[in-house]
Amino acid sequence: MPKKKNLSEWFTQVCLKTELADYAPVRGCMVIRPAGFALWEKIRDFLDQEFKKLGVKNAYFPIFIPESFLLKEKEHIEGFAPQCAWVEKGGDEELEERLALRPTSEAIICSMFAKWVMSYRDLPVLINQWANVVRWEKTTRLFLRTTEFLWQEGHTLHRTEEEAEEFALKILEVYNRLFNEVLAIPVLSGKKPESEKFAGAKTTYTLEALMPDGQALQCATSHNLGQNFSRAFGIRFLDFDNQEKFPFGTSWGVSTRVIGALVMTHGDDQGLILPPRVCGTKVVIVPILTKETRLNENLLVKGREISENLGKKGISSHFDERTEFSPGWKFNEWEMRGVPLRIEIGERELKNKEITLVERTKGKRETIKEGELDKILSILEKIQDHLFQCAKHFLEERTTQATTLEEFKRMLYERPGFIKVNWCGELSCETQIKEVTKTTPRLLPLDFSQSTGRCINCLKEARFVVYYARAY
Amino acid sequence: MPKKKNLSEWFTQVCLKTELADYAPVRGCMVIRPAGFALWEKIRDFLDQEFKKLGVKNAYFPIFIPESFLLKEKEHIEGFAPQCAWVEKGGDEELEERLALRPTSEAIICSMFAKWVMSYRDLPVLINQWANVVRWEKTTRLFLRTTEFLWQEGHTLHRTEEEAEEFALKILEVYNRLFNEVLAIPVLSGKKPESEKFAGAKTTYTLEALMPDGQALQCATSHNLGQNFSRAFGIRFLDFDNQEKFPFGTSWGVSTRVIGALVMTHGDDQGLILPPRVCGTKVVIVPILTKETRLNENLLVKGREISENLGKKGISSHFDERTEFSPGWKFNEWEMRGVPLRIEIGERELKNKEITLVERTKGKRETIKEGELDKILSILEKIQDHLFQCAKHFLEERTTQATTLEEFKRMLYERPGFIKVNWCGELSCETQIKEVTKTTPRLLPLDFSQSTGRCINCLKEARFVVYYARAY
Numbered sequence: 001m002p003k004k005k006n007l008s009e010w011f012t013q014v015c016l017k018t019e020l021a022d023y024a025p026v027r028g029c030m031v032i033r034p035a036g037f038a039l040w041e042k043i044r045d046f047l048d049q050e051f052k053k054l055g056v057k058n059a060y061f062p063i064f065i066p067e068s069f070l071l072k073e074k075e076h077i078e079g080f081a082p083q084c085a086w087v088e089k090g091g092d093e094e095l096e097e098r099l100a101l102r103p104t105s106e107a108i109i110c111s112m113f114a115k116w117v118m119s120y121r122d123l124p125v126l127i128n129q130w131a132n133v134v135r136w137e138k139t140t141r142l143f144l145r146t147t148e149f150l151w152q153e154g155h156t157l158h159r160t161e162e163e164a165e166e167f168a169l170k171i172l173e174v175y176n177r178l179f180n181e182v183l184a185i186p187v188l189s190g191k192k193p194e195s196e197k198f199a200g201a202k203t204t205y206t207l208e209a210l211m212p213d214g215q216a217l218q219c220a221t222s223h224n225l226g227q228n229f230s231r232a233f234g235i236r237f238l239d240f241d242n243q244e245k246f247p248f249g250t251s252w253g254v255s256t257r258v259i260g261a262l263v264m265t266h267g268d269d270q271g272l273i274l275p276p277r278v279c280g281t282k283v284v285i286v287p288i289l290t291k292e293t294r295l296n297e298n299l300l301v302k303g304r305e306i307s308e309n310l311g312k313k314g315i316s317s318h319f320d321e322r323t324e325f326s327p328g329w330k331f332n333e334w335e336m337r338g339v340p341l342r343i344e345i346g347e348r349e350l351k352n353k354e355i356t357l358v359e360r361t362k363g364k365r366e367t368i369k370e371g372e373l374d375k376i377l378s379i380l381e382k383i384q385d386h387l388f389q390c391a392k393h394f395l396e397e398r399t400t401q402a403t404t405l406e407e408f409k410r411m412l413y414e415r416p417g418f419i420k421v422n423w424c425g426e427l428s429c430e431t432q433i434k435e436v437t438k439t440t441p442r443l444l445p446l447d448f449s450q451s452t453g454r455c456i457n458c459l460k461e462a463r464f465v466v467y468y469a470r471a472y
Numbered sequence: 473m474p475k476k477k478n479l480s481e482w483f484t485q486v487c488l489k490t491e492l493a494d495y496a497p498v499r500g501c502m503v504i505r506p507a508g509f510a511l512w513e514k515i516r517d518f519l520d521q522e523f524k525k526l527g528v529k530n531a532y533f534p535i536f537i538p539e540s541f542l543l544k545e546k547e548h549i550e551g552f553a554p555q556c557a558w559v560e561k562g563g564d565e566e567l568e569e570r571l572a573l574r575p576t577s578e579a580i581i582c583s584m585f586a587k588w589v590m591s592y593r594d595l596p597v598l599i600n601q602w603a604n605v606v607r608w609e610k611t612t613r614l615f616l617r618t619t620e621f622l623w624q625e626g627h628t629l630h631r632t633e634e635e636a637e638e639f640a641l642k643i644l645e646v647y648n649r650l651f652n653e654v655l656a657i658p659v660l661s662g663k664k665p666e667s668e669k670f671a672g673a674k675t676t677y678t679l680e681a682l683m684p685d686g687q688a689l690q691c692a693t694s695h696n697l698g699q700n701f702s703r704a705f706g707i708r709f710l711d712f713d714n715q716e717k718f719p720f721g722t723s724w725g726v727s728t729r730v731i732g733a734l735v736m737t738h739g740d741d742q743g744l745i746l747p748p749r750v751c752g753t754k755v756v757i758v759p760i761l762t763k764e765t766r767l768n769e770n771l772l773v774k775g776r777e778i779s780e781n782l783g784k785k786g787i788s789s790h791f792d793e794r795t796e797f798s799p800g801w802k803f804n805e806w807e808m809r810g811v812p813l814r815i816e817i818g819e820r821e822l823k824n825k826e827i828t829l830v831e832r833t834k835g836k837r838e839t840i841k842e843g844e845l846d847k848i849l850s851i852l853e854k855i856q857d858h859l860f861q862c863a864k865h866f867l868e869e870r871t872t873q874a875t876t877l878e879e880f881k882r883m884l885y886e887r888p889g890f891i892k893v894n895w896c897g898e899l900s901c902e903t904q905i906k907e908v909t910k911t912t913p914r915l916l917p918l919d920f921s922q923s924t925g926r927c928i929n930c931l932k933e934a935r936f937v938v939y940y941a942r943a944y
Contacts, residue, residue, distance in 0.1 A: 022584065026536045026571065031584055034529035034599065041530065057506035058513065062620050063535075063573075063604055064498045082563050087573070090557040090608035090619070099498065101535075101559070101573075112494065112503055127506065132535055132604065136562035147562070148534050 003269055007213045008141075011264055015142045018272050018337050020259065028140035028147035032256065035337070036143075038280045039259050040150065044130065046182050047152060047254065050174045054167075056126040056154060061108050063132070064099040069107040073232040076106060079199020083135040085147075101134040106200065106225070106251055109155045110233035117157060119238045123247055124167070125157040133255075143260030144217070144472055151255035157235065157247040161226070164248035165203075168224045171252045172205045175220040183258065184275040184388040185209050185265050186395045187219055188418065188467060190443030195430060198251075202226030208442045208467075210395045211264045214416025216442050216469035219258055225249035265391050272338025273360055275387050276380040283310060283317035283376065284334045288327050288346030302345055306355065309373055315380070317343075335360060340383045341376065361386055399467070405456060408437050408468070418442065418469045422462030424455035430466075432457050439468040475741055479685045480613075483736055487614045490744050490809050492731065500612035500619035504728065507809070508615075510752045511731050512622065516602065518654050519624060519726065522646045526639075528598040528626060533580050535604070536571040541579040545704040548578060551671020555607040557619075573606040578672065578697070578723055581627045582705035589629060591710045595719055596639070597629040605727075615732030616689070616944055623727035629707065629719040633698070636720035637675075640696040643724045644677045647692035655730065656747040656860040657681050657737050658867045659691055660890065660939060662915030667902060670723075674698030680914045680939075682867045683736045686888025688914050688941035691730055697721035737863050744810025745832055747859050748852040755782060755789035755848065756806045760799050760818030774817055778827065781845055787852070789815075807832060812855045813848065833858055871939070877928060880909050880940070890914065890941050894934030896927035902938075904929050911940040 001017075003010045015021045020036035023029075032040065048058070064087065070077045084100040102108065113125060130152050140146050154171060158164040172189065179185045187207040197204040201223035208216045229235070230246040239245050266273040276282050285307055287299040300321060307319040318339075320330050327344070334342060344356040353370045361383055368375055398417025402408035408419050419439070423429060433456065434440060444464050455462045473489075475482045487493045492508035495501075504512065520530070536559065542549045556572040574580065585597060602624050612618050626643060630636040644661065651657045659679040669676040673695035680688045701707070702718040711717050738745040748754050757779055759771040772793060779791040790811075792802050799816070806814060816828040825842045833855055840847055870889025874880035880891050891911070895901060905928065906912060916936050927934045 022587070024534045024580070025541070025583055026534050026538060026580075029534040029536060031534070032532040034531050037530045037532055040532075058509045059506050060504040060509055060512075060604075060622060062496045062498050062501040062503070063606070064501060064620070066498060069497070085559050085562040087557050087559055089560070091554050091610075093608070108496070108498075111497055115494070134535075136565070138563075148536065150532060 001269055001271065003212065003267060007211070007264070010267075011260070012142060014263055014267055014271055020263070020272075021142050023142075026147070028137055030142055030146050032150070036259060039262065039274075039278055040256055042182070042278045042280070043178065043254070043258065044152070046178055047174065048130075050177070051128050051152075051154065054126065054170060054174070055124075056128045056156075058129060059127050060129050060131070061105055061112065063102050065102055065105070065108045066097050066099055068097060069111055070100055072107065073200045073229055075228075076200035076232075080104065080135075083137065085134045085136050102131070103133055103135045104251075104253075105129070105131070105153055106155065106229055107233075110229045110235060110249075113155075113157055113230075114233045114235045117235055117237050117247065120159055120240055123157055123159045123237060124163065126154075127156065128152055128154040141260075143263070144257055149256050151253050153253045154251060156250045157230065158250070159237075159239065159247060161248050164226075164250050165224050168203070168205060168222045168250040168252065171250070172207065172220070172222045175207055175222065175252075175254060178254070179207060179209070179219060179258075180388065182275070182277045183262050183265075184277075184384055184391060185219070185261055186388065186392040188395075188399075188443060188445070190445045190467065192221075192443060193430060193441045193466065195427065196441060198223045200225065200228050201251075202228065205446075206443050208469075209261050209265065210398055210417055210469070211261070211472065212394070214398055214470070216418065216471040217257075217261050217264075218442075218471065219261055220252070220254045222252035223250060225251060266387050267338070270332075271336030273387065274338035274340060276340045276384050279338070279340060280316060281318045281339055282315055282380055283341045283343055284330075284339045285317055285319040285343040285345065286327055286330045286334070287319075287321070288344055289323065296347075298350060299345060299347075302350060306343065306345070306370070306373070310376065313373060313377065315376055341380060359383060403453070403456060405433070405436050408433075408456065412437060412439065412470070416470065418467045420465060420467055421456040422453040423464045423466045424458055424460045425463040426455075426458070429455055429457040433468065437468065439470050441466045442469050442471060443467050473741055473743070475684065475739060479683070479736070482739075483732070484614060486735055486739055486743055492735070492744075493614050495614075498619070500609055502614050502618050504622070508731060511734065511746075511750055512728055514654070514750045514752070515650065515726070515730065516624070518650055519646065520602075522649070523600050523624075523626065526598065526642060526646070527596075528600045528628075530601060531599050532601055532603070533577055533584065535574050537574050537577070537580045538569050538571055540569060541583055542572055544579065545672045545701055547700075548672035548704075552576065552607075555609065557606045557608050574603070575605060575607045576723075576725075577601070577603070577625055578627065578701055579705075582701045582707060582721075585627075585629055585702075586705050586707045589707055589709050589719065592631055592712055595629055595631045595709060596635065598626075599628065600624055600626040613732075615735070616729055621728050623725050625725045626723060628722045629702065630722070631709070631711070631719060633720050636698075636722050637696050640675070640677060640694045640722040640724065643722070644679070644692070644694045647679055647694065647724075647726060650726070651679060651681070651691060651730075652860065654747070654749045655734050655737075656749075656856055656863060657691070657730075657733055658860065658864040660867075660871075660915060660917070662917045662939070664693075664915060665902060665913045665938065667899065668913060670695045672697065672700050673723075674700065677918075678915050680890075680941075681733050681737065682870055682889055682941070683733070683944065684866070686870055686942070688890065688943040689729075689733050689736075690914075690943065691733055692724075692726045694724035695722060697723060738859050739810070742804075743808030745859065746810035746812060748812045748856050751810070751812060752788060753790045753811055754787055754852055755813045755815055756802075756811045757789055757791040757815040757817065758799055758802045758806070759791075759793070760816055761795065768819075770822060771817060771819075774822060778815065778817070778842070778845070782848070785845060785849065787848060813852060831855060875925070875928060877905065877908050880905075880928065884909060884911065884942070888942065890939045892937060892939055893928040894925040895936045895938045896930055896932045897935040898927075898930070901927055901929040905940065909940065911942050913938045914941050914943065915939050
C-alpha cells in the first residue's frame with residue numbers, strides 16, 4: 001500500500017485491513033471495530049482523567065433536541081439545521097414537534113442549566129458527556145467525517161467572563177497535551193477567525209494538525225460562548241451583589257475523528273504505526289518456530305515467561321503462539337497492525353539467554369539480555385518521541401510564509417501545508433484570499449504577535465497573522 | 473419523605489432532590505446528573521473489567537438500523553417495531569428507507585458479523601458496546617423506564633451450541649456478582665418462560681430483584697440466541713470438517729435502570745443510602761464549627777489531614793469546609809445524599825486525638841483514635857454487608873409458595889412479593905394464572921428442581937416451578 005501515491009486510498013485500506021473500522025450498511029456510517037475502539041478508550045481515559053482533575057463531572061443528556069430549542073440561538077440553528085436528522089414518528093405516534101438528533105448539545109444542556117442555576121454558589125458548573133452525535137454529511141470518510149460519530153462535549157458556566165476565557169484555554173491545553181504527549185501529533189494552536197467560529201460562540205480556539213498530503217485537520221475545539229447561550233436560554237444567577245446576571249459559558253469537544261489523524265500521521269506503506277502510549281499491545285512476542293521446531297516447548301515456555309515479566313513492569317504484550325502461521329507471516333501481520341516493538345526469540349536467543357528487539361518505526365534490530373527487560377521502557381519512550389519528532393519536522397517544513405498571493409499559490413502547489421500570511425482584518429480580504437487560493441483560514445496564532453507587514457491582499461497595514469491551508 | 477406511604481412518589485422525590493436525575497424537556501426522557509452518572513460509572517467499570525477478563529472487546533455500531541434489517545428476524549421485529557423511533561429525513565433529504573434508532577442492536581451487529589466471520593478460526597466473536605438505546609414507551613419513570621436509556625449490550629458468536637449456552641450463563645454470573653457484591657441487591661436467578669423471552673431468543677436468562685412494594689424488577693438478561701440470528705442474517709463459517717455451518721449466538725445487557733433498583737432497595741425516609749462499593753465519596757468529614765469556632769483553623773487543618781490520610785488508604789472522602797451551613801444542616805444534606813459514613817471532628821475530638829464516626833444505615837456512633845483510620849475499611853465492608861443482608865431478608869420473607877389460586881391472591885394481597893407455584897407447562901394455564909392474579913411469570917429457577925406437586929391451575933402433574941410477581 002504506497003502511502004505517498006494515493007493517501008486517501010491508502011488511508012481507507014489501512015483502516016479496513018487493520019480492522020480499525022468497517023463501513024456500516026447505513027449511508028455515511030461506520031462501525032468502530034475492537035482495534036479502533038481500543039484507541040478511542042485510550043484517548044477517552046486520558047481526557048476523562050484530565051477533565052476530572054479540573055473538577056469536571058460526567059453526566060448524560062438526551063439525544064433528542066426539540067426543534068424549538070435549536071431555534072433559540074439564531075447563529076446556532078443556522079449553523080446546524082442543514083445537518084440535522086429528524087425524528088417525526090415514535091412507535092405509532094406522530095410527534096407534535098419534531099426532534100433533532102443532537103448535532104451538539106448546547107441547546108438541550110442550556111435548557112437544563114436554566115433550571116439548575118440560581119445563585120453564584122451554583123457556579124461554576126463543569127459538565128462533560130461522552131456521547132454519539134449525528135450530522136447528516138454529504139460526503140463521508142472513515143473516522144474523518146461520518147454521519148454519526150462519538151465524542152466528548154464539555155459544557156461549563158462561570159461567574160465572570162475572565163473565568164470562562166481561562167477555562168476554555170485550560171481545556172485547549174489539555175487537548176494540546178493529548179496530541180503532543182499521547183498521540184505524538186504536533187498541532188498548531190490558535191483562534192478561529194470570525195468567519196470560521198462555532199455557530200453561536202464568541203471565540204473558538206482550535207488545534208490543527210497537518211496531514212501528509214499537506215491538508216490541515218481540525219483536531220479539537222474549545223469555545224468561549226460568552227453570554228450568547230445563557231441569554232438565549234434565560235440562564236440567570238443572583239450574584240454576590242444581589243444582582244441578577246447571565247453567566248458566561250464554554251463548550252469544547254474532541255471526537256473519534258482524531259483516530260483518523262493518528263492513522264494518517266504515523267502510518268507507512270506497511271500499514272499502521274501506533275505510538276506506544278496510545279497502543280494497547282505495546283510489544284508482540286514472536287517465537288521463531290521453524291518447520292523443525294514447531295513444537296519447541298522451551299520456546300513457548302520462554303515466550304510466556306517474557307510476556308508475564310513484561311506485564312509485571314506494566315508493559316502490555318501479546319505472545320503470538322499460533323503454529324499455523326510462519327514467523328515471517330506474523331512479522332508482516334503485526335507490522336501492518338502497528339505494534340511499536342517486536343520481540344523475537346529463537347534457538348539462538350534461548351541458548352544465549354537473550355531476546356532480539358525490532359522497532360516498527362525504523363526496523364532497527366537490537367539484542368538484549370533477558371534480564372534487561374527494563375530497557376524496553378526507555379526504547380518505547382524513544383519510539384514515542386521519534387514519531388513525534390518526525391511529524392514535527394514535517395509540520396515545520398510545511399509551514400511557510402507568503403507575502404503575495406502568487407507566492408501563496410506557488411508554495412501551496414510546490415509544498416502544500418500551512419501558509420502564513422499577514423492580514424488587515426477585513427472580511428473582504430479574507431474572502432478573496434480564500435477564493436483565489438482555494439484554502440481556508442485555519443487559525444490566528446495565540447500569541448497574537450502583531451503583524452508588522454502589509455495585508456497579503458490589499459497591501460494595507462496588516463493587523464493579524466493568519467495560517468491558511470486546504471483542509472479536511 | 474415517607475418511603476412506606478407512597479414508594480413511587482418517594483422514589484421520584486429522592487431521585488430529583490439528591491440530583492441523581494432530572495426530567496428532560498422531551499417526552500419520556502431524563503437527564504442523568506453527575507451524582508447519578510457517577511453511579512453508572514462504577515457499574516460500568518465493574519462490568520467492563522469483568523467482560524474483558526472473559527475476552528470480550530468493546531466496539532461501536534451505528535444507532536441507525538434500516539427497517540429492512542429489523543424485518544429479517546420475524547419475532548424480533550414483532551417485539552420491537554411498536555417501540556421504534558424512526559428517522560425519515562436527514563438534512564433536506566427524504567430517506568429512501570426509514571431508519572430505526574436502535575431499540576437493541578442484534579440486527580445491525582449480525583449484518584456485520586456476516587461479513588467478518590468466515591472460518592472456525594474467527595470464532596468465538598466476543599463483542600460489547602456501551603451505548604444509548606431508544607424505546608418509545610407509553611408510560612415512563614425516572615431510571616426505570618425512559619424513552620432513551622444507556623446500557624451495555626454484548627453480542628457473541630460461538631462454534632457450538634454448548635459454548636454459547638455456557639457463555640450466556642457465564643455472563644449471568646458476572647451480572648449476579650454485580651448485584652450481590654457491588655450493589656448489595658439480592659436477586660433471583662432463572663430462565664424466562666417461553667412467553668416472556670427476548671424477541672428472537674432461544675432461551676432468556678434473567679435476574680430479578682424485589683422492590684420494597686413487593687413488585688419484581690428485571691435487572692439483567694442474558695440470551696442464548698441459538699442459530700436464529702445467524703440464519704436470519706446469513707452468518708456462516710467453515711468448520712474443522714470443511715462444512716459450512718451457522719454459529720450460535722448470545723446477547724446480554726444491563727441498563728441505567730439498575731440505578732432505580734439501587735435507590736429503591738436501600739433508601740429510607742431520610743433519602744438515599746449508597747452501598748460503599750458503588751459510592752464515589754464513601755466518607756464525608758464534617759467539622760463541628762460552632763458559631764464561636766467558625767474560623768477554627770486547627771479543625772480545618774485536621775479535617776484536610778484526615779481526608780488526605782483516608783485517600784492514602786484508598787478511601788475516597790469529602791471534607792465539607794463550607795462555613796455558610798451549620799453542622800446539623802450538613803448532616804441532613806449528606807444523609808439525604810446517601811454517603812455511608814460520616815466523620816465528625818470538633819474541639820473534643822481534636823483535644824483527644826479522636827474522630828467520631830456515624831453510620832448512615834443505623835445512625836450508630838463510635839469514637840476511634842485518629843491513628844485507627846484502618847478500622848474504617850472494615851466498617852465500610854460491614855455497612856455493605858448489612859445493606860445486602862437487610863435486602864436479602866426482605867426478599868426471602870416475601871418469597872412464598874402457593875398451592876391454590878385463592879391462596880396465591882391472598883398472599884399477594886397480604887405480603888406482595890414472589891409467589892412460587894407448580895406449573896404443568898401449558899401456555900393455557902400460564903395465561904389463566906396471569907389473568908386471575910394480575911401478575912406475570914418472572915422466572916423458572918435455574919436448578920430446575922422438577923416439581924413434585926400439581927399444577928396450581930389445572931391440578932395435573934406439574935413439570936416446573938415458576939415464580940410469579942407483579943412487576944415494573
